[in-house]
Amino acid sequence: MSTTTLAARRDRALGTGAPLFYDKPLHIVRGEGTYLFDDTGRRYVDMYNNVPCVGHANPHVVEAMARQQATLNVHSRYLHEGIVALAERIAALHGPAIESVVFSCSGTEANEVALRIARGESGKQGIVCTNATYHGNSEAVGKMTRIGAGQNTSGDVRAIPFPEMFRPIVPGASESDLLEAYLERLRGVIRGFEEDGTGFAGLIVCPIFANEGLPDVPRGFMARAAEVVRAAGGYMIADEVQAGYCRTGRWWGYEGTGFTPDIVVTGKPMGNGLPLAATAASKALVDGFRARTRYFNTFASSPLQAAVGMAVIDVIERDKLKENVARVGASLKAALGERKKTCAAIGDVRGQGLFIGVEMVKGKALEPDSDRAIEVVNKLKDRGFLTSNAGAFRNVVKIRPPLVFSQGDADEFLTAFDTTIAEING
Numbered sequence: 001m002s003t004t005t006l007a008a009r010r011d012r013a014l015g016t017g018a019p020l021f022y023d024k025p026l027h028i029v030r031g032e033g034t035y036l037f038d039d040t041g042r043r044y045v046d047m048y049n050n051v052p053c054v055g056h057a058n059p060h061v062v063e064a065m066a067r068q069q070a071t072l073n074v075h076s077r078y079l080h081e082g083i084v085a086l087a088e089r090i091a092a093l094h095g096p097a098i099e100s101v102v103f104s105c106s107g108t109e110a111n112e113v114a115l116r117i118a119r120g121e122s123g124k125q126g127i128v129c130t131n132a133t134y135h136g137n138s139e140a141v142g143k144m145t146r147i148g149a150g151q152n153t154s155g156d157v158r159a160i161p162f163p164e165m166f167r168p169i170v171p172g173a174s175e176s177d178l179l180e181a182y183l184e185r186l187r188g189v190i191r192g193f194e195e196d197g198t199g200f201a202g203l204i205v206c207p208i209f210a211n212e213g214l215p216d217v218p219r220g221f222m223a224r225a226a227e228v229v230r231a232a233g234g235y236m237i238a239d240e241v242q243a244g245y246c247r248t249g250r251w252w253g254y255e256g257t258g259f260t261p262d263i264v265v266t267g268k269p270m271g272n273g274l275p276l277a278a279t280a281a282s283k284a285l286v287d288g289f290r291a292r293t294r295y296f297n298t299f300a301s302s303p304l305q306a307a308v309g310m311a312v313i314d315v316i317e318r319d320k321l322k323e324n325v326a327r328v329g330a331s332l333k334a335a336l337g338e339r340k341k342t343c344a345a346i347g348d349v350r351g352q353g354l355f356i357g358v359e360m361v362k363g364k365a366l367e368p369d370s371d372r373a374i375e376v377v378n379k380l381k382d383r384g385f386l387t388s389n390a391g392a393f394r395n396v397v398k399i400r401p402p403l404v405f406s407q408g409d410a411d412e413f414l415t416a417f418d419t420t421i422a423e424i425n426g
């Protein structure tokens with residue numbers, strides 16, 4: 001069936017507007033490791049998908065999934081050792097403050113649980129997020145989607161500008177002055193909550209500000225923000241849905257930022273494609289949540305989630321994927337940084353591990369150039385490399401391959417990137 005015919009059927013079946021990537025959409029039929037294959041058998045290097053973190057169709061995960069489904073899969077109101085062991089294993093990957101886990105099926109649900117813990121425990125409603133973030137699509141969590149700074153001065157969710165060095169809120173300020181300026185915006189929103197009686201429950205952030213475009217932040221921001229939040233009686237929620245599971249070359253995005261969260265949310269990569277998400281916190285916080293809500297989630301905490309969740313961590317550890325991410329990611333970022341020197345359209349290269357953003361700009365003022373980012377993404381796709389564009393201005397070419405992405409894949413990509421940039425440079 002032609003791509004056009006399938007796209008027309010899709011419009012009818014799913015409704016027009018169900019999002020599709022690329023000017024000419026891709027019809028994929030198979031995945032293996034880092035690669036996706038289209039209906040003609042053409043191979044693409046997947047440099048976008050973080051869900052299949054241990055690789056598409058990973059044999060160890062497939063086997064664990066099939067074995068468990070063929071043995072037992074049922075809801076969570078029976079004793080079953082698998083889910084207990086998975087919770088223990090996840091907690092052990094954090095410091096001692098994280099002890100217990102509430103499982104769910106999506107990042108959205110896990111963030112809802114996190115908000116309910118912070119609000120229930122503090123007895124206050126006010127949640128601070130950043131102005132260009134995304135934490136999920138439900139009514140409660142969707143309130144935090146790209147709300148813009150300074151526009152939301154009422155309501156129980158309010159935003160601060162995300163911290164960044166590239167387009168800072170105080171142009172020309174020193175890094176330490178900038179740090180203070182961002183902290184002052186946080187203090188201001190907290191004050192607003194307290195003054196109008198909403199009260200302050202907590203701050204939720206992706207520790208690497210993934211959806212904001214992976215900004216470099218003023219040094220010490222997260223640690224200082226955590227002090228401000230805790231002094232005001234709030235909880236620190238780390239949304240690790242994108243940053244977690246070794247994406248940065250560390251297990252968690254918050255490692256290396258100088259703060260330890262009270263509540264950690266994980267999702268996407270946990271099940272390599274099986275819906276699996278988690279909200280982890282101290283036992284006291286989780287006990288309080290369970291007592292207040294009697295939370296139950298039909299497909300969560302199941303033997304199937306447990307078997308698959310364990311298999312994913314097994315592969316990450318067995319194949320030393322954290323180390324692979326740190327090594328290949330650092331070399332790819334350095335190589336892309338070199339390209340910046342000769343291409344005026346590249347304003348910045350940022351990121352950690354295998355999560356790299358290439359910021360496309362135009363003019364002397366380095367204005368965001370989303371058209372250019374989209375052009376690069378489409379040209380790379382035509383050359384067999386799948387990326388996307390993201391960030392607060394949608395002008396950042398987003399590179400976020402499965403964790404099994406190799407140095408060989410990176411070298412192949414750089415050749416295609418160079419050809420693409422040469423075309424752009426004209």
Ligand SMILES: Cc1ncc(COP(=O)(O)O)c(C=O)c1O
Binds near residue numbers: 111
């Ligand atoms: C940082 C972050 N948190 C939460 C979510 C929501 O996860 P889900 O789509 O599984 O509900 C996303 C999705 O892109 C995300 O990027």
